[in-house]
Amino acid sequence: MKLSIVATLYQSAPYVAEFHRRASETARQLVAEDYEIILVNDGSPDQSLALAIELTQVDSRVVVVDLSRNFGHHKAMMTGLAAAKGDRVFLIDSDLEEEPEWLGLFAEQMASRSCDVVYGVQARRRGGFFEQMSGALFYRAFRMLTGINQPNNIVTARLMTRRYVDSLLLHKERELNIGGLWVVTGFRQVQLTVNKHSTSPTTYSLSRKFSHFVNAVTSFSSLPLVLTFYSGLLISVSALVYIVYLSVRYAFIAAPPDGYTSIIASIWLFSGLIIFFLGVQGIYIAKVFSEVKRRPYTIIRQIYANPGQQDPLQ
Known part of the structure; x- marks a missing residue:
């Protein structure tokens, strides 16, 4: 398989159908029909799972990985990457703040720059003064305390080669911070400036942001x-x-x-x-x-796919 598109679902019901349509159109332009779309339901409280399951019934390229509860965005993304089988893997959020059409731009950059990863960074961080200030402080403090050169205003969207994804999955932390893992995995990575939209309210409160910062620093630095x-x-x-x-x-x-x-x-x-x-x-x-304790960082309740689709985790 040439391409895997991986996205997580959490309060994504208003966007699932549109995301599937736009992601499918972009994938066909790039690899024809040789692709898959993996949707990881991270314990979403709305109808995201039901809508995603309906997609598997009409599109054999859609696979839904339903987690047993909400484990968090980073762990859900790693679970989706573990299920992906494509030679290239496009990771993106499903809320349409990040455009599925970026896949074509990222693929062009990957081909012209001969790199293993093309990732997006925001030209300008969304939100008001406090949001922008707190974001700038987070990245500066993270780099200072860990020595990991994580770019400012990085987004989820990234196109990765198979060897990079396989290397990323070698990390087995239970309390993981995927932003740091993206960097420490290495390989040649190229950034591309993008404009992220604002289509949904953020689920990250101030306390969650602070907890995320503490976890990020303590995961990568003593x-x-x-x-x-x-x-x-x-x-x-x-x-x-x-x-x-x-x-x-x-x-x-x-x-x-x-x-x-x-x-x-x-x-x-x-x-x-x-x-x-x-x-x-x-x-x-x-x-x-x-x-x-070596507990699994996610537990899969069920995988939904077209009867002719092979289980992606086998």
């Missing part, structure tokens, strides 16, 4: 642990210097004045730092705990 060590060392040295200062002052100048406020403030400060540092270490311990 720098926060190193920083806690140096912070503790700095605090200890500072305390030692202050003790020496007080001893010299008491011996040669005068007894230091009593200070209830300064004592309480110091206790609160250092108690907070201790709890914070323990929390950072706790996050890493929790990730180790999650990894050693």
Whole structure:
């Protein structure tokens, strides 16, 4: 098979039919009928699954992978990539904010640049001032803390070769961050500037964005642990210097004045730092705990396909 198109479904009912039509037309222009469309239902609460199953009845190239519950966007994407069999794999969101027609542009770039990945980046991040500022801070902090050069405003849409997808699937993290994995997998990757539309409200709240940032950093870097060590060392040295200062002052100048406020403030400060540092270490311990259990990062409830279509996971 020459091409696999992979997309996830979550609150995607208004877009499923249109996505299928546009993705199919673009795929036919590129590889005729030698393609498949894999839709991964990530526990969508609306009618996305029912509509996708209807597509399998009228189009033998559509395969629906129904997960047993909502596992998250990144894990659902990895499950879809594992099911893809094409020589090239086009990963894209199904909400039409990313255009299925980009496939043709990406394919041209892949052929002319002889690369393994062509991925999209937004010319300008959507949303207001806070959305743009928080996005810029996320990418800058992520690069600084992990050393991974992930581009700003990257989107889901990307065209990948078979060897790149096979290498990407070698990563077996349970608490995965696919954005970082895209980069660390390597190979020759080329970015293409795109204009992402705004057709649906975001499902990422501020708390989810912060949780995503913490997971991304702790998945690829031990720098926060190193920083806690140096912070503790700095605090200890500072305390030692202050003790020496007080001893010299008491011996040669005068007894230091009593200070209830300064004592309480110091206790609160250092108690907070201790709890914070323990929390950072706790996050890493929790990730180790999650990894050693070796639980599958998704569970497939059922695969829907035309009776003549081979099970993509066999």
